[in-house]
Amino acid sequence: MSTRLRFSYSDLHQTIADGVKKIITSDFQFDVILAIGGGGFIPARILRTYIEKPLIAISLARYHPDEPPSEVPHKIQWVEGVNNMITGKRVLLVDEVDDERTTLAFAIGELLAENPAELGVFVMHNKIKVKKAEFPDAVKHVFVGKDIEDVWVDYPWDARDIIQHELDAAKGGILEVDEAEAKAAYRN
């Protein structure tokens, strides 16, 4: 059996709205929202409802279809063509979850090489756990929608059956499930 957290779409939208309040009451301002795809696409798009800035994307994958699995994420899409929105600009990088921080740390390291004026980070969820990397000193603002415990999260956008997912979320969202069954029911 495996413990799963299942949040409804509405929960997550609200978590982002709550996180936005932390940005607005901070001294951090930014010129552009940079989503880390795939996971950051939906949080970044929701965030833009509350803070209207141009929205661009990079796309990283831990597993590239044409290559063996790797600890270092692959760049599916990088910043070519939008460097002028990053170099010398204040960028808010958005992802869905800070888990072991592997993808986030990789993205931050690579983006700092593009010389943004400032690089802030927004994550919808932060898992309370030991991370594989610290945020570098250059990243002075890290905003978290909500801290969550270190269990597997099934996000609604990964659900093959969204009606069942939302029912599970409405019942409290924490479940003990058969691992193989959960793997079949979700993309991840």
Place this chain on the structure above:
Amino acid sequence: MSTRLRFSYSDLHQTIADGVKKIITSDFQFDVILAIGGGGFIPARILRTYIEKPLIAISLARYHPDEPPSEVPHKIQWVEGVNNMITGKRVLLVDEVDDERTTLAFAIGELLAENPAELGVFVMHNKIKVKKAEFPDAVKHVFVGKDIEDVWVDYPWDARDIIQHELDAAKGGILEVDEAEAKAAYRN
């Protein structure tokens, strides 16, 4: 007063799942999912749950913050750096709604210049109305999640108050509302 359609997140997820069935039962296969941002980000990410392909994005805006309003969309982010995933490849372009078709027609025209092997289109919603452009002959596959009537749609991701939005959607999702109030309640 103004007529509004308000769909829940769950409705839209299901609409995309229904649209995916049409792709799977067609003879169209593709190598990459290309989201048109901002509107296509969320539909494209949900679609990827059902058909696992690399997800990349372009970003277009009818109104660029630094320029006067224009009938021709501006390229906020284009295909530099991912041309190798477009030229000679089969691309599925994803957007949230085919309304007057302005943005979609612009994106298609520009993308065909990149010489994809095939370019298919997926829209979550198609508004039944006169369009400003026809799909070019080169686009042989257009998939629609659901046809809807030609009224203003308030999407959940544009809601400033998601709890109210989901309540409205649960009550049937069609409302007569004060226009100024609706404009304040949604990003668009």
